[in-house]
Amino acid sequence: MGTGFFGTIEKIKFEGPASANPLAYRHYNPDEVVMGKRMEDHLRFAVAYWHTFVWPGTDPFGGNTFERPWFANTMEAAKLKADVAFEFFQLLGTPYYCFHDADVRPEGNNFAENTRNLNEIVDYFAGKQAETGVKLLWGTANLFSHRRYMSGAATNPDPDVFAFAAATVKTCLDATMKLGGENYVLWGGREGYETLLNTNLKHEMDQAGRFLNLVVEYKHKIGYKGAILIEPKPQEPTKHQYDYDVATVFAFLQKYGLEKEVKLNIEQGHAILAGHTFEHELALANAYGVFGSIDMNRNDYQSGWDTDQFPNNVPEMALAYYQVLAGGGFTSGGTNFDAKLRRQSIDPEDLLIGHIGGMDCCARGLKAAAGMLEDKALSGPLDERYAGWKQTEARKMLDGGFSLEEIEGWVLNSNVNPLPKSGKQEMLENIVNRYV
Ligand code: XUL
Ligand code: CO
Numbered sequence: 001m002g003t004g005f006f007g008t009i010e011k012i013k014f015e016g017p018a019s020a021n022p023l024a025y026r027h028y029n030p031d032e033v034v035m036g037k038r039m040e041d042h043l044r045f046a047v048a049y050w051h052t053f054v055w056p057g058t059d060p061f062g063g064n065t066f067e068r069p070w071f072a073n074t075m076e077a078a079k080l081k082a083d084v085a086f087e088f089f090q091l092l093g094t095p096y097y098c099f100h101d102a103d104v105r106p107e108g109n110n111f112a113e114n115t116r117n118l119n120e121i122v123d124y125f126a127g128k129q130a131e132t133g134v135k136l137l138w139g140t141a142n143l144f145s146h147r148r149y150m151s152g153a154a155t156n157p158d159p160d161v162f163a164f165a166a167a168t169v170k171t172c173l174d175a176t177m178k179l180g181g182e183n184y185v186l187w188g189g190r191e192g193y194e195t196l197l198n199t200n201l202k203h204e205m206d207q208a209g210r211f212l213n214l215v216v217e218y219k220h221k222i223g224y225k226g227a228i229l230i231e232p233k234p235q236e237p238t239k240h241q242y243d244y245d246v247a248t249v250f251a252f253l254q255k256y257g258l259e260k261e262v263k264l265n266i267e268q269g270h271a272i273l274a275g276h277t278f279e280h281e282l283a284l285a286n287a288y289g290v291f292g293s294i295d296m297n298r299n300d301y302q303s304g305w306d307t308d309q310f311p312n313n314v315p316e317m318a319l320a321y322y323q324v325l326a327g328g329g330f331t332s333g334g335t336n337f338d339a340k341l342r343r344q345s346i347d348p349e350d351l352l353i354g355h356i357g358g359m360d361c362c363a364r365g366l367k368a369a370a371g372m373l374e375d376k377a378l379s380g381p382l383d384e385r386y387a388g389w390k391q392t393e394a395r396k397m398l399d400g401g402f403s404l405e406e407i408e409g410w411v412l413n414s415n416v417n418p419l420p421k422s423g424k425q426e427m428l429e430n431i432v433n434r435y436v
Pocket of ligand 1: 338
């Protein structure tokens with residue numbers, strides 16, 4: 001017996017591009033083979049528990065617009081929420097989900113109560129996962145909503161908060177491992193500052209470095225095989241977040257000796273907030289060897305804020321999946337929809353429709369990206385542009401075989417006299433438009 005929350009809606013099926021059924025996939029066809037791999041195995045979709053089942057539709061001017069029967073701080077409500085969530089995953093056919101501890105368990109009065117509640121719900125989830133085959137893409141700890149975290153968690157001036165947060169991450173890593181979670185994510189919720197007037201920046205960075213080292217040490221101690229991922233974001237909630245973007249996080253990882261231990265979960269909307277394109281952030285993570293997973297949710301380009309909307313811009317997604325595929329595709333990572341409905345979308349079916357649209361757009365982006373890669377439509381011209389570096393002298397310049405004086409000698413003796421060449425941007429943009 002189901003919960004009845006989604007009424008008579010049945011499992012969402014692929015009906016092809018001509019279908020006008022809002023409760024069908026037009027492009028996401030899990031078994032379709034793209035570049036030798038099933039679409040489902042490429043995209044590895046995950047539903048975000050928090051936005052889909054916890055967010056009540058508030059904004060700064062108004063309270064809840066969503067009324068869900070599980071909105072109560074009790075274990076009974078948490079289990080009803082889990083029942084609905086797993087029904088939802090099955091209706092959509094999404095293979096994965098993600099959660100924060102605070103999304104899934106009632107809030108307790110202290111650490112011991114929180115842990116007891118989390119463990120009870122983890123056992124409940126384990127049963128649901130076994131029943132349905134749905135898997136955990138990543139777990140994480142909410143170290144930002146409770147008022148104890150108002151001045152940060154790992155970077156709080158108060159060591160008691162650091163300790164509470166560290167102990168909480170331990171329990172969440174235990175929970176993630178128990179549920180077979182393939183990654184553990186740390187987004188630096190309130191790890192940042194509002195004003196330097198009350199902030200010892202160097203002390204806080206050292207705290208954050210120690211905190212992450214503790215997590216990595218514990219991961220190895222318990223033999224957790226999943227990836228530890230940091231999710232960059234430049235601002236919101238704090239004015240300046242320490243994990244600003246991929247470049248900033250990589251420098252942080254290097255400084256604290258973690259660049260081989262930790263990878264990145266890159267969110268589309270956060271990349272835009274940082275003044276980058278999503279593909280820039282993905283390309284940089286690939287270049288540094290720290291790409292892990294993605295949160296595929298966009299912002300409203302006019303609002304300049306983190307609106308966490310479902311993706312709907314196929315050309316942007318094609319360029320994003322191009323980077324993902326060019327880097328070899330996901331290993332432990334996947335495509336998590338860290339996306340919420342608009343607060344007027346109050347019907348249960350809206351939850352499905354939001355995800356269906358996002359999944360269809362991702363599928364179109366993936367197919368376009370695969371087409372470009374298979375045809376070498378972009379990599380061909382790119383290889384040609386850099387072909388000069390295959391020459392003997394060029395290789396010597398790069399691999400240390402030439403000093404500055406030797407380069408001077410080569411330029412003089414061979415009369416090196418470069419001629420400018422077209423960058424062909426418009427031609428390349430037109431090529432992309434042929435595929436999307
Ligand atoms: C916040 C955000 C988080 C993380 C998980 O902007 O993206 O939901 O994805 O804590
Ligand atoms: Co996110």
